[in-house]
Amino acid sequence: MMKLLANPYTLIGAGLLFLLAVSGSYLKGRSDGRAVVNAQAMRAMKKGLDALEVRRVQVDHLNGQLASAQSAQSTETREIFHESVKIIDRPVYRTICGDADAGRLFDRARTNANAQLAGEPAFTPARASSNAP
Amino acid sequence: MPRNADGSFTGAQCVAGALDLYDIAGKIRLQLLAVIAAERAR
Numbered sequence: 001m002m003k004l005l006a007n008p009y010t011l012i013g014a015g016l017l018f019l020l021a022v023s024g025s026y027l028k029g030r031s032d033g034r035a036v037v038n039a040q041a042m043r044a045m046k047k048g049l050d051a052l053e054v055r056r057v058q059v060d061h062l063n064g065q066l067a068s069a070q071s072a073q074s075t076e077t078r079e080i081f082h083e084s085v086k087i088i089d090r091p092v093y094r095t096i097c098g099d100a101d102a103g104r105l106f107d108r109a110r111t112n113a114n115a116q117l118a119g120e121p122a123f124t125p126a127r128a129s130s131n132a133p
Numbered sequence: 134m135p136r137n138a139d140g141s142f143t144g145a146q147c148v149a150g151a152l153d154l155y156d157i158a159g160k161i162r163l164q165l166l167a168v169i170a171a172e173r174a175r
Contacts, residue, residue, distance in 0.1 A: 058174040066167040073163060077156050084152055088145035097147050100140025106150075110134075 087093070116122055134150035136142040142150075 055174065059171065062167060062170050062174065065170075066163065069163055070160075073159055077159070080152060081156075084148055088148050093144035093148065095144060096141050097144045098136075098142045103134070103136050103140040103142065106134045106136075 134142065134153075135146040137146075
């Protein structure tokens with residue numbers, strides 16, 4: 001046994017084996033650590049994506065409800081305007097019911113309704129209805 | 134509000150203007166409700 005330990009080749013071989021074992025352990029540990037970090041990142045990403053998906057579904061649902069309500073409102077508006085065309089043909093609606101003073105008040109009210117916030121750029125809304133009589 | 138050249142307006146123009154205003158108000162209301170709902174979801 002002592003003879004074997006005194007052999008330099010045996011010592012070098014043992015040293016090489018030791019270095020190999022340490023290197024192997026280091027590489028294995030590093031690989032395991034990377035897998036753990038990757039798994040954590042994947043879990044965090046999946047959680048974020050799930051939350052995004054929930055919000056997307058909510059927004060889609062809201063958009064659907066809005067489109068449905070707008071469509072119903074638009075249909076009813078068209079019917080109301082269509083009906084009004086028949087009604088305002090009656091003689092009673094041909095008489096003057098307001099003069100220029102009232103018209104000026106309307107203009108002031110419109111200007112007032114379109115008041116801008118300080119520092120905000122002027123907003124010019126497109127005409128909301130193109131089916132007015 | 135539609136009106137005549139002299140600034141006056143007939144009953145027909147008054148009805149048309151009022152209906153137009155309700156139409157615009159309704160559209161703005163829907164947009165506001167959608168914005169509020171989106172804000173709540175956020």
